[in-house]
Amino acid sequence: MASEVYSCELDPESRTILRIYLFTNVQNIDFIRDNIVKGVWKCSVIKASLIVDPLQVAVAANKAVLAEKHNSMITKTVFAEILYNLSLTKNISQSLSKFGIDKDNSLLFCFLITDPKNESEMNDIISQIDGKQCPVSDIPHYSSVKDIKSVYKLNYYKCYKNLKTEDLLDEIVSKMVTKNFLSH
Template sequence: MTPEPYTCDLDQDTETILKMYLFENVLNVKDIRNNIVQGKWNCAAIKPSLILDKFQVAVAANRAVVAEKTQTMVTRTPYAEILYNLSLTKNISQSLSKFGIEKGNNLLVCFLVKPGKDDCEEIVNQIDGDMCQISDLHKFTDMEDLKTAYKLSNLTEDVDLLDLIVSRMVTKNFVSY
């Protein structure tokens, strides 16, 4: 049985659905990255080690499609905007290199699907790796890297980490961390 992607409706006015696929043991990471950078593939490839929960990506994707609709994107594509929105930094190249794939063999692939335009299957079929259930995402999270990326060094036990991360993501334009 092939794992199903995670799907989530984004802002209603954008008529966009987020689809996420999780892969491990990917052998063609370099080709995937090149296809995305060259604009051949319309998707975002994210390091799952920096993702605590799929909600984190859904928030970043929702902000990206709203920015695209209102023509306020900071980056060139909504997929780069997802990576930018995941990061705390306002530096685009740092955001893309920190959250985008470069090496490693695990990845989280995100698609923004609009009515009548869904090329997910064509791209997913070209990924040479093992597709996993999105519910396994927590197994790929590297807590030390995550805490470093979101500057979460002095936390108490009773803090909801996901709430804190999402709050920091959406307030990066107003607060310096």
């Protein structure tokens, strides 16, 4: 099962490990949404269709944990901050609705591990997901290049028309990290 999980250390200053799980055919979306909205579950749930590579989520998570550490978050929780950082808009509601849990049944679950207590909470949450866990390396099978290009505004210029999927990641991450400096 470990091969099905994406795990990476974020900025050393944060002392945080990011874990990403991919679930498909999720049946209990309303239950999951309720637990997220009420703050019962400490994780981010992201539409897999808008993610081209786990690095995209890792960049957003890294920005989120550093913003939390420096008391400069835009949103109320570090998990909402991840969704906000994935988006190009500075509108929090639009960011959360665009990238957060909706009707999609292919979802990424992102956990931030800072101590062993987080691991047991993570395992408890995972056990409550009614869906099929897949290797995170399968994300490209659930990505919608059309939707990704639309969300990241990669449809407007000729240079983006024939972008290969692997080149999308570079463009997306560049736009994410410059969001605060540029208006797209």
